[in-house]
Amino acid sequence: MGWILSNWVERRAAREQNLKNAVDVWKKAQAAVAEACESLKEHYSDVASIRRTKQNGHVVTITITRRPTSEMQTQETLAPRVVAMKFEPDKCEITVTVDDGTEQEFPIEADSDHAFLSLNGRELLLDEFSRFVLEEIFFSRPESALPRRALRIVR
DSSP: OOSOOOSHHHHHHHHHHHHTTHHHHHHHHHHHHHHHHHHHHHHHTTTEEEEEEEEETTEEEEEEEEOOOSTTOOTTTTSOEEEEEEEETTTTEEEEEETTSOEEEEEEEEOSSOEEEEETTEEEOHHHHHHHHHHHHHHSOOOTTSOOOOOOOOO
């Protein structure tokens, strides 16, 4: 907003108005993840391939396929991993699901200045969000004898 709001009513009204811009936060979150995907392709193509697919206006999937590092790896250990990001405007949040299993919710909140993603009651920078979505699943080493690791949910 740029100017100082003088009382709680004006701050509340500004917060509510900014929360109506949740779709803008979704667009910015998609852009941050897309940028991270491009950087992963550029710097870590020897580790895995990564493909981002926009399903519709509310769902984006990211498929990560690890490159074989030895003859010992099986098809199971090289199976693609899938991350789905879903914008839920009714709940005002983004849900991230890993391999159709573990989910983590990122609420979209607002203050009198802007709308933003939140984690544990604090503002989550978009770069941090993209790291939460991609880092562990991209860099974790698949182990055929161990269950797949899920996103660490911190609450």
